[in-house]
Amino acid sequence: SLGLVAPAEAQTYPTRSITTIVPFAAGGPTDVVARIITAHMAQTLGQSIIIENVVGAGGTTATTRAARAANDGYTLITGHMGTHAASVPLYPKLAYHPEKDFEPIALLAGTPILILARRDFPPKDLNEFVTYVKANTEKLNAAHAGVGSVSHVSCELLHSILDIKPVGVPFNGTGPAMNALVAGQVDYMCDQIVNAVPQINAGTIKAYAIATPERNPSLPNVPTTVEAGLPKFQAQAWNAMFAPKGTSPAIVASLNAAAAKALDDETVRKRLLELGSVIPGPAERTPEALATLVKNEIAKWTPVLKPAT
Ligand code: MLT
Numbered sequence: 012s013l014g015l016v017a018p019a020e021a022q023t024y025p026t027r028s029i030t031t032i033v034p035f036a037a038g039g040p041t042d043v044v045a046r047i048i049t050a051h052m053a054q055t056l057g058q059s060i061i062i063e064n065v066v067g068a069g070g071t072t073a074t075t076r077a078a079r080a081a082n083d084g085y086t087l088i089t090g091h092m093g094t095h096a097a098s099v100p101l102y103p104k105l106a107y108h109p110e111k112d113f114e115p116i117a118l119l120a121g122t123p124i125l126i127l128a129r130r131d132f133p134p135k136d137l138n139e140f141v142t143y144v145k146a147n148t149e150k151l152n153a154a155h156a157g158v159g160s161v162s163h164v165s166c167e168l169l170h171s172i173l174d175i176k177p178v179g180v181p182f183n184g185t186g187p188a189m190n191a192l193v194a195g196q197v198d199y200m201c202d203q204i205v206n207a208v209p210q211i212n213a214g215t216i217k218a219y220a221i222a223t224p225e226r227n228p229s230l231p232n233v234p235t236t237v238e239a240g241l242p243k244f245q246a247q248a249w250n251a252m253f254a255p256k257g258t259s260p261a262i263v264a265s266l267n268a269a270a271a272k273a274l275d276d277e278t279v280r281k282r283l284l285e286l287g288s289v290i291p292g293p294a295e296r297t298p299e300a301l302a303t304l305v306k307n308e309i310a311k312w313t314p315v316l317k318p319a320t
Contacts, residue, residue, distance in 0.1 A: 029059075119251055128192070141241065230287060
């Protein structure tokens with residue numbers, strides 16, 4: 012009988028490829044996390060997932076585009092702590108609201124923040140770094156991925172603890188910012204671990220500390236900020252998938268199930284852990300948990316960050 016037939020949409024979705032917008036340059040942390048997880052989700056869903064890198068304005072250009080996209084399950088966004096929380100206080104004229112304009116799908120990864128520098132930056136450890144940046148503030152170039160990006164707000168927090176205001180050098184993502192750091196064109200950066208592990212292991216950059224209470228298994232030799240003498244600097248970002256508001260609950264459920272399955276896959280987990288990510292547990296993967304995270308993160312960052320304009 013008709014009563015037993017599931018909605019046509021849920022039965023057939025997806026019937027064509029899905030696009031997820033990444034609000035930063037290819038090769039950076041958001042792009043890397045999105046690629047690892049969506050490759051597995053595509054297998055589950057039986058359709059390819061195309062990554063579209065849309066850069067600019069600390070990720071808010073892309074997030075505005077995603078908010079305005081059709082809510083049919085074929086355009087998604089892989090956002091993060093910046094696009095879906097810190098941008099709210101920083102951009103008074105933000106054209107979207109993370110809570111009102113999106114359906115949360117799933118948290119994908121936690122990404123601890125590290126204080127990184129070009130290989131030949133003079134300070135040898137975090138104590139020397141603190142002394143050096145206080146003494147040379149006007150000369151410093153701190154790279155970031157645009158106002159409201161994770162690298163920007165993480166270093167804003169660091170700078171407020173150190174009571175300094177160095178000049179920031181914006182890039183379209185910390186992928187290109189990392190290239191500049193490796194090339195010695197900028198001095199330091201507060202970046203997500205997934206972007207840093209390969210470079211730290213290759214010895215092309217310096218890592219002063221990881222801003223988490225415990226060391227990360229992917230970087231056993233990098234001290235925590237607690238060990239290195241700056242315990243107040245604690246920072247971990249997160250990456251998550253969202254759909255435009257009004258996307259049907261059946262589609263959200265199907266995407267959430269595919270994301271959860273990816274996070275349980277051994278190969279996906281191994282890759283994420285090699286890059287230092289924190290993999291969300293089952294209770295943290297629900298759309299409801301992501302909605303709560305976004306709400307709490309907006310509340311957390313609003314008093315810390317002043318408008319940029
Ligand atoms: C990126 O993918 O480039 C980053 O997530 C940028 C950032 O927010 O620092």
